[in-house]
Amino acid sequence: MAKEQVKFYVTEDEKRRLEVLAKLRFMSVPTYAKVTALGVKIQQVKETFVEYKTMDERLLDGSETIVGDEDKQVLEEIINRSTKKGFIQYDASFNERLQEMAKRLLGQ
Structure with a gap:
């Protein structure tokens, strides 16, 4: 199956928005445009924070x-x-x- 190229025009503002949205999803702009054009729903990853103690801190507080x-x-x-x-x-x-x-x- 041969790949074909599709071109479209956007304004500078739309281009900046596409770049920001693609960067938020860790994608390139062409990949982001392709995925959204095909109707794939992209879910934002939830941030999780884990408290991390260094080995020195664990040794000092006696937990390890x-x-x-x-x-x-x-x-x-x-x-x-x-x-x-x-x-x-x-x-x-x-x-x-x-x-x-x-x-x-x-x-x-």
Whole structure:
């Protein structure tokens, strides 16, 4: 199906109105003219506002913590097990606790 071009003339005032109406609906003027000419009803989107708190605000008011008590214990144990060379001394039980913490934090 071949596309055909349709031209029409408008005054400067009508052109400005078309530009404003098209911009309000996030469309180009030709697209807006085509859609309205075909009888498509365009509904204005209702604005919604969501209050957003930053991570710092949530931490300060106590509504969110970074890690739980169990996770804090594991992290403290990592610090305690650190050697002077920067390596961490592992054993089987510590490795299991570390894996459980990782699964919890990743939601697995």
